[in-house]
Amino acid sequence: MTATEELIASAEAHSAHNYHPLPLVVASAEGAWMTDVEGRRYLDMLAGYSALNFGHGNPRLIDAAKKQLDRVTLTSRAFHHDRFAEFCTRLAELCGKEMVLPMNTGAEAVETAVKTARKWGYRVKGVPDGRARIVVAGGNFHGRTTTVVSFSTDPEARADYGPYTPGFDIVPYGDLAALREAVTDDTVAVLLEPIQGEAGVLVPPAGYLPGVRELTRERDVLFIADEIQSGLGRTGRTFACEHEGVVPDVYLLGKALGGGVVPVSAVVADTDVLGVFRPGEHGSTFGGNPLACAVGLEVVAMLESGEFQQRATELGEHLHSELHLLVGTGKVTRVRGRGLWAGVDIDPAHGTGREISEKLMERGVLVKDTHGSTIRIAPPLVISKEDLDWGLDQLRSVLA
Incomplete structure (x- = not known):
């Protein structure tokens, strides 16, 4: 068994099954990226359901916590x-x-x-x-x-x-x-x-x-x-x-x-x-x-400062513009949301939301499904436009 498989098996054996996580085990994270125990990197496009708006390990927040811990x-x-x-x-x-x-x-x-x-x-x-x-x-x-x-x-x-x-x-x-x-x-x-x-x-x-x-x-x-x-x-x-x-x-x-x-x-x-x-x-x-x-x-x-609201506005406009290009192509039936937050209804012919999430995970992008064929996209507000575009490219590839 790989380290990932061993850790998942242990978790399944000794923790209540109230979640159905994607099959990876995160070991570290920084900004919009997470690294698993095998050393593979993933672009976080969920941000802890908005708990990680400012990214993983944001230096300002970690510094504030460290000072208070003392x-x-x-x-x-x-x-x-x-x-x-x-x-x-x-x-x-x-x-x-x-x-x-x-x-x-x-x-x-x-x-x-x-x-x-x-x-x-x-x-x-x-x-x-x-x-x-x-x-x-x-x-x-x-x-x-x-x-x-x-x-x-x-x-x-x-x-x-x-x-x-x-x-x-x-x-x-x-x-x-x-x-x-x-x-x-x-x-x-x-x-x-x-x-x-x-x-x-x-x-x-x-x-x-x-x-x-x-x-x-x-x-x-x-x-x-x-x-x-x-x-x-x-x-x-x-x-x-x-x-x-x-x-x-x-x-x-x-x-x-x-x-x-x-x-x-x-x-x-x-x-x-x-x-x-x-x-x-x-x-x-x-x-x-x-x-x-x-x-x-x-x-x-x-x-x-307004910096993060501005980033969410500008990157959000780009995100929704790119996602809306997929509507009506037989791949995506509907896109909703505001800012860096989108609900994407996948054409069921391409699979369930869970299946699409697993395929994206295999390509190094992490999202989460909800209600059948819907996936949610909500990256940290610190994500770069280049990384966001790369993530969208993976979605397009999965749906191709």
């Missing part, structure tokens, strides 16, 4: 530490909001937002106790906790985890009329992804997000934007909502906020929303720890 890594929120205030202040300013509630993972941020919306509904809006409802969209992916999968429409994510958490109403994504019909006096929030990632990088119809913003204001309902995958530069703006000129009441952030170094997430809103919490009502041992704040601060500083 000082203090964890205090718990039982004490203040000297990176917390600056992190919360700078992240709030980046979002144009007043307060930050730091957590660790994206799913924790979503769970925190659900609790926030319900508490706000009872204490501020005046919804009778126990009746708060949240409207979500079909095809959503907000995480894998019991509460979150309770409002998933993906049978694979939801099956066998009941009984499910009540209090959610599901409407079709992009259907403003259905959303309007679903909102009642007991509705406390509308929770949406500005672009649905796991569903295949689905961009809603023009005018949908502004319509959601208008409706939620009209009905005194919080608009919660899950920007965990779409935010922090991926689409060419700091937040995907910006493409439609929309500012939600609550931003949910994660993935790229940790710079590919540590898990960092946050709920960001104004005081009239996050101010509903009192000491002891919600918390996290690791949320807002010194190491996370040090890395998160550097991420905020990098985004403040």
